[in-house]
Amino acid sequence: MEAGTDVDVCAKWSETLRVYHNTSCELENELQARHDLGLSEFEVLLILGRACGDKGENKARMKDIEAEMYLSQSALSRTVTRLEKAGLVTRAACDFDRRANFLMLTPAGLERFEAAKPTHRAVLVKHLTDPAASSRAETCA
Amino acid sequence: MEAGTDVDVCAKWSETLRVYHNTSCELENELQARHDLGLSEFEVLLILGRACGDKGENKARMKDIEAEMYLSQSALSRTVTRLEKAGLVTRAACDFDRRANFLMLTPAGLERFEAAKPTHRAVLVKHLTDPAASSRAETCA
DNA sequence: GAAACTTACATGCACACGCATTGGATGTCA
DNA sequence: TGACATCCAATGCGTGTGCATGTAAGTTTC
Numbered sequence: 538m539e540a541g542t543d544v545d546v547c548a549k550w551s552e553t554l555r556v557y558h559n560t561s562c563e564l565e566n567e568l569q570a571r572h573d574l575g576l577s578e579f580e581v582l583l584i585l586g587r588a589c590g591d592k593g594e595n596k597a598r599m600k601d602i603e604a605e606m607y608l609s610q611s612a613l614s615r616t617v618t619r620l621e622k623a624g625l626v627t628r629a630a631c632d633f634d635r636r637a638n639f640l641m642l643t644p645a646g647l648e649r650f651e652a653a654k655p656t657h658r659a660v661l662v663k664h665l666t667d668p669a670a671s672s673r674a675e676t677c678a
Numbered sequence: 679m680e681a682g683t684d685v686d687v688c689a690k691w692s693e694t695l696r697v698y699h700n701t702s703c704e705l706e707n708e709l710q711a712r713h714d715l716g717l718s719e720f721e722v723l724l725i726l727g728r729a730c731g732d733k734g735e736n737k738a739r740m741k742d743i744e745a746e747m748y749l750s751q752s753a754l755s756r757t758v759t760r761l762e763k764a765g766l767v768t769r770a771a772c773d774f775d776r777r778a779n780f781l782m783l784t785p786a787g788l789e790r791f792e793a794a795k796p797t798h799r800a801v802l803v804k805h806l807t808d809p810a811a812s813s814r815a816e817t818c819a
Numbered sequence: 820g821a822a823a824c825t826t827a828c829a830t831g832c833a834c835a836c837g838c839a840t841t842g843g844a845t846g847t848c849a
Numbered sequence: 850t851g852a853c854a855t856c857c858a859a860t861g862c863g864t865g866t867g868c869a870t871g872t873a874a875g876t877t878t879c
Contacts, residue, residue, distance in 0.1 A: 546802045550701070553806075557698040558748040560691070577865080600827065607699040609818070609867050614829055616865085636827040636874045661687045665694075677750075677837075718835080740858065750837050755859055757835085777844045777857040818867075 560664040562677035567660055572653040573623075577616045579657060580606055582625065582650040585642045595642035598631065602640065625649055701805040703818035708801055713794040714764075718757045720798060721747055723766065723791040726783045736783035739772065743781065766790055 561576060568574045574582070584605050588597040603613050617640060620626040625646030631637040642650065702717060709715045715723070725746050729738040744754050758781060761767040766787030772778040783791065 542803065542807065543799065546799070546806045549806045550802050553694060553698055553701070554748060557694055560694070575865085598827090607695060607818075610828075611830080611868080612866050618829090619865095634827080634875070638828070658684065658687070661691050662683060665687045665690045666683065716835085741856090751858075752838080752860075753836050759859090775845080775857085779858070 556664060558677070560660065563664065564657065564660050566676060567656050568653055571656050572649060574649065574653055575616075575619075577606075577608060577612070578620055578625075579650075579653055580608075581613070581616055581620060581640075582642065582646060582653070583657075585626070585640060586647070586650045586654075595647065596629070596639045599638050599640060620646070697805060699818070701801065704805065705798065705801050707817060708797050709794055712797050713790060715790065715794055716757075716760075718747075718749060718753070719761055719766075720791075720794055721749075722754070722757055722761060722781075723783065723787060723794070724798075726767070726781060727788070727791045727795075736788065737770070737780045740779050740781060761787070 564579075565576045568576060568579050572579075581602060584602050585595045585597055588595060588601075599610075599613065599617070603610055606613065608616065617626060617628070621628060625643055627641050627643055629639045629641055631639050705720075706717045709717060709720050713720075722743060725743050726736045726738055729736055729742075740751075740754065740758070744751055747754065749757065758767060758769070762769060766784055768782050768784055770780045770782055772780050
């Protein structure tokens with residue numbers, strides 16, 4: 538709407554790309570190396586971890602998880618399959634709607650999540666508090 | 679370093695994810711639908727388009743392009759292969775360093791790039807000038 | 820209550836990506 | 850000159866993703 542919009546927009550996009558790639562790349566690497574978790578997998582645990590946390594029941598419907606993530610329905614389905622194979626999560630049928638699945642954290646899943654949370658937070662702090670400190674990761678492009 | 683950092687950082691990351699995914703998803707969709715170009719492919723054209731633009735020679739070394747993109751060396755190599763098959767770009771050996779390749783825009787490539795540029799800019803403006811206007815795309819998660 | 824539609828999840832498939840490796844060209848040092 | 854390290858680009862391979870589709874379950878309409 539104002540003069541210089543083109544340049545501003547390009548600069549803003551470049552900055553967004555830089556922060557996004559550097560951060561998600563390091564998140565991926567750190568979570569994988571330290572906790573054997575992919576970023577998508579961690580994000581599912583993150584949603585489960587805060588869902589109904591006070592009731593002690595860490596569960597959510599697939600559809601609700603999907604709505605909170607930038608991941609297609611099929612990709613989420615496979616991500617959950619991986620988590621299930623790793624024993625971090627269990628699928629449970631929903632009594633009221635047998636099309637739907639509930640997803641629950643297992644004790645192992647909760648433990649893994651709690652262990653990974655500091656790693657996740659540390660990377661975010663590193664890259665988002667002082668953007669200048671966010672440099673290119675060694676791997677990932 | 680200050681109180682509330684954790685919450686601030688999480689909110690900032692959420693916002694970055696939102697903007698990045700919405701924007702890149704719509705970029706991908708629009709460029710594909712209107713110009714038969716993937717986002718990575720367009721970005722290569724973008725770099726070539728502004729490289730030495732004044733000299734009328736739109737060329738650059740693979741390594742230099744790689745350094746400007748968030749793409750691995752192998753992915754760039756294949757992206758260029760696709761562009762080459764589409765006739766938008768040609769590889770040319772470098773006289774001074776025969777390990778390196780120069781990449782050049784063909785006339786068709788320049789034309790395609792010029793056609794796609796407004797689409798690219800429009801999406802950026804839409805999503806980055808007023809962040810609230812950036813809503814979830816229909817496709818892509 | 821049967822038929823048509825919609826919703827939730829899984830799966831076949833194609834594809835773009837990153838990592839590791841390879842092959843060829845260049846530079847360096849003895 | 851010969852041996853070795855370095856650099857550029859291509860390719861084999863595995864994996865995660867999205868789209869399209871399939872299947873089962875719920876909802877609506879008559």
